[in-house]
Amino acid sequence: MKHIIGYDMSQHFLLSPAAKTLSLVKVMRMSDAQAREAFRKIRWAETDGSPVCPQCGGREPYDLKTRQVYKCRACSKQFSITSGTIFASRKLAVRDILAAIAVFINGAKGYSALQLSRDLSVDYKTAFVLLHKVREAIEIARESGALSGDVEVDGAYFGGYVKPANERKDRKDRRKSINQTGKRQSVVAMRERNGRTVTHVTRSEAEGVALVKAHVAHGSTVHADEASHWDKLAAYFPIKRINHQLAYSMDGACTNQAESFFSRLRRAEIGTHHRIAGRYLHAYAAEMAWREDFRRVDNGTQYTMVVAAAAVAPQSRQWKGYWQRKAA
CATH class of the missing domain: 3.30.420 (Nucleotidyltransferase; domain 5)
Incomplete structure (x- = not known):
């Protein structure tokens, strides 16, 4: 946040070109295959996007032709692109999840579940849980350690x-x-x-x-x-x-x-x-x-940070099956 080059102190940062490096239009125009490719490269950045089995760490999975999942050669477990993450057992397409994170980032004063349900045309309950999963991922990824100075x-x-x-x-x-x-x-x-x-x-x-x-x-x-x-x-x-x-x-x-x-x-x-x-x-x-x-970090970098946080955050105990528990 202290290294934005060319920032004019007389202009509010959110109004400057340096703040706007994320295009919601580009995210929404992604095909599902492109969205999966983007998420895969962020989740498995250390292997340049090559899938890694979340069960045993095997690095030689193969695609199943019948479904959009992988099967590990080492342990024979099947897993999807979001298995083991906070978005495990998702119902939304990966593109919709990335779009939700993008509009969440652009909400300077936060972003409500009601607004997301309208923007993505999804049920309010879906939007509510999705945004809280994003918040949980942010909370997990926050830098730890004692404050000083x-x-x-x-x-x-x-x-x-x-x-x-x-x-x-x-x-x-x-x-x-x-x-x-x-x-x-x-x-x-x-x-x-x-x-x-x-x-x-x-x-x-x-x-x-x-x-x-x-x-x-x-x-x-x-x-x-x-x-x-x-x-x-x-x-x-x-x-x-x-x-x-x-x-x-x-x-x-x-x-x-x-x-x-x-x-x-x-x-x-x-x-x-x-x-x-x-x-x-x-x-x-x-x-x-x-x-x-x-x-003072541009929204494109913020977007990458949050997607990366969600990609490594473990499956949520609080939000998995939240509305089913509420109904019971």
């Missing part, structure tokens, strides 16, 4: 909306826990300056103290606001505090980059999804963290 930490609450009463005399203070639904959750963000963003969903922002201790390397400088629970971090890290009632940045202390991530997540909630709370909040948070970290 200057790390900004903050939390924000999502969900648990309480509709205000019609008449003023009946309205209650919705900030008090007694007047809330109990569904409100906190997203704790730890953002390395000019680096990665790590997110976790907790019941309260105060639980972020233990997360910072677990995910930030010793010797790093932590930047936090004046919330009292962050006081405990002073025993483990050099810490800089910023009082937002006085300023957003002062003497090198600020949490502006963490706030930037929350702004992106809020825009996704308000402008695209309208509801991102509940059991899937962590998936949306991870997606927006990825979008924020790679916001």
Whole structure:
């Protein structure tokens, strides 16, 4: 994200030619054979697209004439181009999956399942699971390891909306826990300056103290606001505090980059999804963290990154047969 050549700082990156290297038209015009070829080369890049058996690692499979599958000479197992990946047991054509990833990438504020179901003319349930599989692949592929250097930490609450009463005399203070639904959750963000963003969903922002201790390397400088629970971090890290009632940045202390991530997540909630709370909040948070970290990478590279992540992500335990379990 720091190596885009020729980027004019006076122009927003998304408006510049450097941001647009992916053509949705080209993806949609692919034949199924071309789409399978593209996916195969990304999945088995180390063998230049030559299939590798996901069961035993055999590298001499052959095509079956009757179906679009391979058969391994070593273990005799049959496998398809998506076997062993997060798209195993797919019903959609590979071209439709690649098209879904392409439009997902181009959604600057995220991309909703309802929109995908309309764009690809598929059932909403199919679109919902497909996009969540993409988010899971992104979450799995996120670079691991401790954050270091200057790390900004903050939390924000999502969900648990309480509709205000019609008449003023009946309205209650919705900030008090007694007047809330109990569904409100906190997203704790730890953002390395000019680096990665790590997110976790907790019941309260105060639980972020233990997360910072677990995910930030010793010797790093932590930047936090004046919330009292962050006081405990002073025993483990050099810490800089910023009082937002006085300023957003002062003497090198600020949490502006963490706030930037929350702004992106809020825009996704308000402008695209309208509801991102509940059991899937962590998936949306991870997606927006990825979008924020790679916001200055062209969409063609982002597309390749996500397809590659999906091609190596294992079969999903959460999303395989999701709607069948819901029906039961």
